[in-house]
Amino acid sequence: METSFAITGKGYVIVAADTTAARSIVKMKTDEDKIKALGPHLLMAYSGEPGDTVQFAEYVERNIRLYQIRHHYSLRPSAAASWVRRSLAESLRSRHPYSVNLLLGGYDEASDEPKLYWIDYLGTMTEVPFGAHGYGSYFALSLLDRCVKKYLVISGALICHSRYHNPDATLEEGIETLKRCIDEVAKRLIVSPSKYKVKIVDKDGVREIEL
Amino acid sequence: MARRYDSRTTIFSPEGRLYQIEYAMEAISHAGTVLGVLAKDGVVLAAEKKVTGKLLDLAGAKEGGYGGSGEKIFLLNSNVIGGVAGLTADANSLINYARTAAQKHLLTYNDDIPVEVLAQRLCDMKQGYTQFGGLRPFGVSLLYAGYDPHYQFQLYHSDPSGNYSGWKATCIGANNGTAQSLLKQEYKDDIEIKDAISLVLRVMSKTMDSTTLGSEKLEFAVLTLDPETKAPKAKIYRPAEIDALLQSEGLKKDEDAEMKPAQ
Numbered sequence: 001m002e003t004s005f006a007i008t009g010k011g012y013v014i015v016a017a018d019t020t021a022a023r024s025i026v027k028m029k030t031d032e033d034k035i036k037a038l039g040p041h042l043l044m045a046y047s048g049e050p051g052d053t054v055q056f057a058e059y060v061e062r063n064i065r066l067y068q069i070r071h072h073y074s075l076r077p078s079a080a081a082s083w084v085r086r087s088l089a090e091s092l093r094s095r096h097p098y099s100v101n102l103l104l105g106g107y108d109e110a111s112d113e114p115k116l117y118w119i120d121y122l123g124t125m126t127e128v129p130f131g132a133h134g135y136g137s138y139f140a141l142s143l144l145d146r147c148v149k150k151y152l153v154i155s156g157a158l159i160c161h162s163r164y165h166n167p168d169a170t171l172e173e174g175i176e177t178l179k180r181c182i183d184e185v186a187k188r189l190i191v192s193p194s195k196y197k198v199k200i201v202d203k204d205g206v207r208e209i210e211l
Numbered sequence: 212m213a214r215r216y217d218s219r220t221t222i223f224s225p226e227g228r229l230y231q232i233e234y235a236m237e238a239i240s241h242a243g244t245v246l247g248v249l250a251k252d253g254v255v256l257a258a259e260k261k262v263t264g265k266l267l268d269l270a271g272a273k274e275g276g277y278g279g280s281g282e283k284i285f286l287l288n289s290n291v292i293g294g295v296a297g298l299t300a301d302a303n304s305l306i307n308y309a310r311t312a313a314q315k316h317l318l319t320y321n322d323d324i325p326v327e328v329l330a331q332r333l334c335d336m337k338q339g340y341t342q343f344g345g346l347r348p349f350g351v352s353l354l355y356a357g358y359d360p361h362y363q364f365q366l367y368h369s370d371p372s373g374n375y376s377g378w379k380a381t382c383i384g385a386n387n388g389t390a391q392s393l394l395k396q397e398y399k400d401d402i403e404i405k406d407a408i409s410l411v412l413r414v415m416s417k418t419m420d421s422t423t424l425g426s427e428k429l430e431f432a433v434l435t436l437d438p439e440t441k442a443p444k445a446k447i448y449r450p451a452e453i454d455a456l457l458q459s460e461g462l463k464k465d466e467d468a469e470m471k472p473a474q
Contacts, residue, residue, distance in 0.1 A: 073361055082321035110360035
């Protein structure tokens with residue numbers, strides 16, 4: 001079943017999505033890329049109704065690119081996320097709404113901060129330290145939650161169990177946390193995805209890594 | 212026969228000129244001076260009010276709104292102040308347009324409009340009137356003093372043709388040549404807001420036609436960053452604040468003192 005995760009850390013956002021293209025009970029393809037680079041510092045993982053997802057992602061990609069060409073700089077992650085949310089909200093109120101869920105991760109060069117936005121097909125948007133969509137979210141979120149709770153209790157003292165989510169984790173620690181999420185989903189979900197694509201955005205831009 | 216090419220904006224003259232645009236620019240060069248200086252940590256705008264009279268009721272300007280008399284300096288968005296030179300009525304409609312454009316940007320992107328984007332939006336509109344539609348172009352030049360996270364503090368100028376450009380210090384309206392050469396002499400890179408304020412006032416006092424420099428002739432505004440929130444803070448001075456500022460800069464000329472020797 002479709003699953004995507006994203007987690008922020010110190011100066012980066014990791015975005016991961018499964019690579020399965022399925023129709024009914026049949027896997028049609030297992031190397032589908034569901035993460036688009038919308039700009040030099042912006043990533044978007046999309047999931048939902050097949051067809052809608054690709055159509056909407058391309059629409060967003062072209063519009064973000066158009067803004068970049070017109071103004072000689074990219075939209076900041078927060079502005080891009082607001083625009084995408086608005087597009088979905090307008091679509092929802094049209095005759096044929098897109099049914100697409102998104103994770104939008106970017107690096108804001110103006111404030112030197114990683115940013116992550118969780119957006120769903122109803123036009124809900126929240127800025128989050130980590131997020132997930134699909135069946136995998138039921139397993140991964142509870143895992144990632146453990147640290148945030150601890151983090152709040154200690155409040156200020158930045159001692160955090162690095163195996164769970166930590167907003168100040170290094171990239172290596174972040175990747176380890178992501179692996180834990182993927183393993184958890186593999187262990188508990190009935191039809192868990194076999195492969196994931198993982199992309200990272202930080203001050204140096206966007207890149208893909210192999211787990 | 213020259214009138215053949217005067218009466219419509221949409222038609223080039225045989226020399227390749229658009230007379231209506233040139234006339235609009237000419238109208239602006241008789242309007243009250245508007246002066247802007249870009250500093251390291253802010254932007255300063257000052258404007259000369261031309262039409263004043265003893266009977267003009269300024270009671271509203273002293274109390275209400277966000278400051279200023281609302282004649283030449285306007286708040287376009289929380290991060291941009293505009294100064295206008297030219298036909299006030301034309302300016303009002305442009306300002307209304309600018310404010311709407313800024314709010315539309317805020318609605319779509321949940322982010323203040325970048326200063327250059329706002330200048331572009333107005334210029335697109337102004338350019339349109341040099342080509343189709345109305346009977347004449349907007350008789351207005353604007354200075355935009357603003358801040359955005361992309362290019363920090365900025366100062367732009369736009370004219371009736373729809374051209375715009377960025378400046379460190381510039382001036383539009385009457386005596387703009389004199390003011391610009393003064394600014395060229397006195398402007399230093401990395402100028403601080405405090406020095407920019409006194410530079411603006413000094414140049415203003417030299418270029419203004421009237422002998423007296425006071426709140427009834429002057430509008431003044433400063434855009435800086437709030438030291439705590441780091442958000443842009445636009446301050447358009449109220450008449451009393453302008454007088455106090457002139458006093459502290461030693462530029463306040465007492466009207467009575469000047470009148471006395473003549474009597």
